[in-house]
Amino acid sequence: MSLKRALSADLKPATDAVRICILGGGFGGLYCALALHQRLKQSPRPIHITLVEPRDRFNFTPLLYELLTQELAPWEIAPAYRELLKHTNLDLRQDWAEHIDLTQQSVTLRHGEPIPYDYLVVALGSQMRPPTTPGSQTHSLPFNTLHDAEQLERRLNDLEQSPKVRVVVAGAGPSGVELACKLSDRLGSRGHVTVVDRRSEILRSYPQRIQRAAARALAKRGIEVYLDAAIEAVDASGLTFGYEGQTHHCPADVTLWTVGTVPRSWLGNNAPKLTPLGQCPVRPTLQLPNYDNVFVLGDMAAMPAPGRDSQSDPSRNRAPTTAQAAYQAGPAVAHNLLALIANRPLKPFVYNHLGDMLTLGQREAVVCGFGLCITGRLGAVSRRWAYWLRLPTHAHRWRVLKHWLGLRS
Numbered sequence: 001m002s003l004k005r006a007l008s009a010d011l012k013p014a015t016d017a018v019r020i021c022i023l024g025g026g027f028g029g030l031y032c033a034l035a036l037h038q039r040l041k042q043s044p045r046p047i048h049i050t051l052v053e054p055r056d057r058f059n060f061t062p063l064l065y066e067l068l069t070q071e072l073a074p075w076e077i078a079p080a081y082r083e084l085l086k087h088t089n090l091d092l093r094q095d096w097a098e099h100i101d102l103t104q105q106s107v108t109l110r111h112g113e114p115i116p117y118d119y120l121v122v123a124l125g126s127q128m129r130p131p132t133t134p135g136s137q138t139h140s141l142p143f144n145t146l147h148d149a150e151q152l153e154r155r156l157n158d159l160e161q162s163p164k165v166r167v168v169v170a171g172a173g174p175s176g177v178e179l180a181c182k183l184s185d186r187l188g189s190r191g192h193v194t195v196v197d198r199r200s201e202i203l204r205s206y207p208q209r210i211q212r213a214a215a216r217a218l219a220k221r222g223i224e225v226y227l228d229a230a231i232e233a234v235d236a237s238g239l240t241f242g243y244e245g246q247t248h249h250c251p252a253d254v255t256l257w258t259v260g261t262v263p264r265s266w267l268g269n270n271a272p273k274l275t276p277l278g279q280c281p282v283r284p285t286l287q288l289p290n291y292d293n294v295f296v297l298g299d300m301a302a303m304p305a306p307g308r309d310s311q312s313d314p315s316r317n318r319a320p321t322t323a324q325a326a327y328q329a330g331p332a333v334a335h336n337l338l339a340l341i342a343n344r345p346l347k348p349f350v351y352n353h354l355g356d357m358l359t360l361g362q363r364e365a366v367v368c369g370f371g372l373c374i375t376g377r378l379g380a381v382s383r384r385w386a387y388w389l390r391l392p393t394h395a396h397r398w399r400v401l402k403h404w405l406g407l408r409s
């Protein structure tokens with residue numbers, strides 16, 4: 001039998017195998033799949049895991065900005081799924097899931113055969129907030145994926161031929177602030193970077209220490225920040241916004257759109273009733289109400305986090321829509337799936353907020369957690385290592401580490 005034949009035969013589910021289907025190979029789905037794979041021996045029955053993901057590379061989004069300053073290379077932060085999963089027997093389908101039939105227990109794909117399942121994990125993440133500002137879709141660039149970073153890179157390469165490059169960033173949330181600082185450092189004296197936001201403060205949901213560090217980093221780079229500014233339109237010449245009772249036009253060679261994301265919609269007509277923020281309600285075990293065999297996690301799910309600051313903002317008793325939360329939920333779902341299969345009690349998901357980290361330019365970051373706040377170069381080193389620890393698979397971490405230490409492969 002040829003090796004290829006042997007491998008594909010291996011990936012056919014054994015007739016008595018429990019079929020787990022995972023939709024989405026991001027922080028929630030991929031880390032759930034890897035945790036399941038590691039613990040397969042704990043299962044009393046054979047398990048067949050199918051992972052459905054349309055992209056060919058995992059995107060480690062928190063480190064996406066480092067591509068713009070060439071501090072990191074695409075292979076480090078966006079490893080190919082085939083490479084990551086090559087020593088596992090996970091059945092990877094590079095395809096879009098299009099419909100979930102909760103009654104028939106089956107997922108329809110855009111291209112491939114439908115996938116029948118015994119247990120389903122849904123982790124489809126977020127997507128850009130549907131644009132309502134005239135021109136924003138046509139005349140601005142998003143920054144959410146490796147593909148977006150590559151698109152921006154090509155645009156910057158063209159623009160860098162001219163002596164002046166004007167960048168406007170719409171949104172002063174984490175993406176807007178991190179992008180603005182990185183781009184300012186990349187462009188140096190030829191760059192002019194402006195940030196515009198309708199809110200009255202930058203990094204609204206972050207602790208004050210982080211806000212202050214970010215404000216200093218923006219000011220140090222001469223980045224202009226307009227807050228309480230109502231963005232009215234984007235066109236090929238830049239961004240128009242209302243500010244202090246007047247209409248301003250900020251000329252731009254490139255406009256970046258970072259004004260937020262919304263959870264991806266449920267796939268199919270038997271959608272659960274979503275929360276006001278558009279997330280799926282889930283039980284403390286991350287199971288879908290009424291469907292014991294379906295788990296939802298990551299940005300799509302209103303994952304409980306009791307005890308967070310829920311007095312000032314009711315959405316705060318939910319885990320945040322971050323990689324940190326999805327990364328913790330993946331292994332928690334893997335644990336509960338195995339418990340369900342083995343007829344053991346399930347555990348509630350406990351979100352553990354480990355702190356906040358933001359890059360604030362080339363070799364500069366702020367890292368706050370456990371009562372400590374580190375900034376500058378030391379912050380950048382701490383952030384880099386904290387993320388290194390969370391890269392997927394030992395093999396990939398080892399490859400990256402050898403590269404950083406200058407060791408030959």
Ligand SMILES: Cc1cc2nc3c(=O)[nH]c(=O)nc-3n(C[C@H](O)[C@H](O)[C@H](O)COP(=O)(O)OP(=O)(O)OC[C@H]3O[C@@H](n4cnc5c(N)ncnc54)[C@H](O)[C@@H]3O)c2cc1C
Nearest residue numbers: 024026027028061062097124125298299321322323324326
């Ligand atoms: C630029 C950027 C920087 C960020 N920085 C940070 C940070 O510093 N710290 C932090 O904690 N969080 C950060 N985040 C947020 C973080 O990326 C998300 O919260 C996290 O990825 C959510 O995990 P998830 O598994 O829910 O979704 P994702 O990681 O987005 O994974 C969803 C996956 O589902 C796939 N998918 C979508 N539709 C389908 C379909 N129909 N069928 C099959 N697959 C599908 C997608 O291709 C994707 O791979 C950042 C996000 C961005 C965009």
